[in-house]
Amino acid sequence: MNKKFLRLTQIGVILILISSVVNGLFLHFNRLDEVLFLDTYMDFEAESGLSRYMYYVTNKNDDRRVYGIELEEHVHLEVLHQHEIELPFYKVVVLDITPRNYKSDEITTYNEMKLLFNNNDRLVVNNSIIRLFPTRDYDHFSWRSGGSSNTGESYVVYSVKEKTTIEAFNIPQEVEDLVQVKFGERVDNYTSVDEIILPLEVDYSFKVSTMIEKNTKVIGVFFEVKTDKGDAYLLDISSSPSLEYEDIKAFVKENR
C-alpha cells in the first residue's frame, strides 16, 4: 500500500461525493409529489369476470400498494394483482382490476374514483371515466376469433347466427377521437364506421378492427352495435398504453 493509491482513493471518493450531490439534486427536482394516474376510459360488465389493467406513474421508492378502488360507497373495483415496471426515475404500477359484487339494471358512469393504499392514503383520481354495464345476453352474434398487433391495431371476427340488420354504431364519445374503428362484412374489406350507410344487413360474419395510436391513454371500452334483433350488442375495444420511458417522461412533464 502506498501514498499513490491513497491519492487515487481520495479522487474516487471526491467523484462519488460530487456524483451523489448532483444526482441527488437532479432526483429531488424530478420527484413527483403525488402519483400520476394515466387517463383511463374503461367499461365493465357485471358478472362477466372481465378484468382490465389500470396504470399509474410514481416515484421509484414509493412502496405503497393499492388494495382497492372506490367508485362510490359499496361500489368497488377489486385489485386482483399488482406489478411494477421500472423506468429511470419512475416506475409504472399496473393494477389488474375487476368490479366486485356489482349488480345494476342500468349503465352507471363514474368520473371520479378513489385509490385506497395499504398505508391508509387516499387519492382521488378525476382524469378517468369508468362505466359499469348490466349483464347482457349475446344471442345474435358469437365471437369467432380475434387478435392484435404491436402497432396498436386489434380486431375481432364475429359470426352471425341469422341475417341481422345493423341499425347504428355507437362509439363512446370520450374515446371517439382516440380510436379508429373499421368494419368489414368480408374480412378483407374494411370501411370506416363513419362512412357505412346504415341500416346494413349482415348474414354470415363481420369483422371489427380498431386502431389506437400508442400513447399514454388507457382504453378498454364497449362499442355498441344496435340491431333489429333487439338490445345493443357490445364489442370490446381495448388498448394498452405505451410504457416507453420517453412517453412516460412526456406524460409526467405535461401532468405534474
Next chain:
Amino acid sequence: MYESISKIYKGMLFMFFDINIFIDIIPDSIGVFMIASACKSLYESYGHDYFKWAQLLFALLVPFAAVNDFYTLGLEYSIIGYMYAIAHGVLFSLGLVYLFLGLTPYLKDFSFGKVKLLVVLNLTMTFMMTFKEFISQSYFGTGLVIISIFGLLATILVILEIRLLKKQLEIQ
C-alpha cells in the same frame, strides 16, 4: 499489534455476515466499532496519523451501520439504504486504505493487492449506486450483481489474509 489485528478480523466478520431476523443479529455496527477501536489502539501504540484518520472514518461509519442494522427489509430503494450504501462505500474504502497504509511498514508478507482490489470494487459499486435512479433497473441490477460477486470474493480473500496475519502474529 496482535490484539488490534484480531479485532479487525472479528470486525470484518461482523460486517461480512448478515443474518436478518427482523434486525441483523450479527450487527455491522459492532463490527465497524471494533475496527475503529483497533485503529485507536494502533494509534496509541505506533502514533501514525494514518491510524487516527482510519479511526475517525470508521467511527463516522458506526451510526450509518447502526441505522442500517434496524432497517434490513425493503432497504434497497429507501433513502436510508441509499445513504448507507454511499457512506459505507466512501468511509469504509478510505478507512481501509488509511488503516493498511499505517500497517504497511510492519507487515512484510501481507498481500496488499487484495485490499486494493476490494477498495476499487467497493468504490465502483458506490459510484454505480449514485446513478441507480437514472438507469433501467435490469441493466443496473445485472451490473451491480456482477460487481457485487467480485466484491464478495475480494472481501473473503481480505478476511482470509487478515486471519493468516493474525495466526502469524499469534505464533510470534
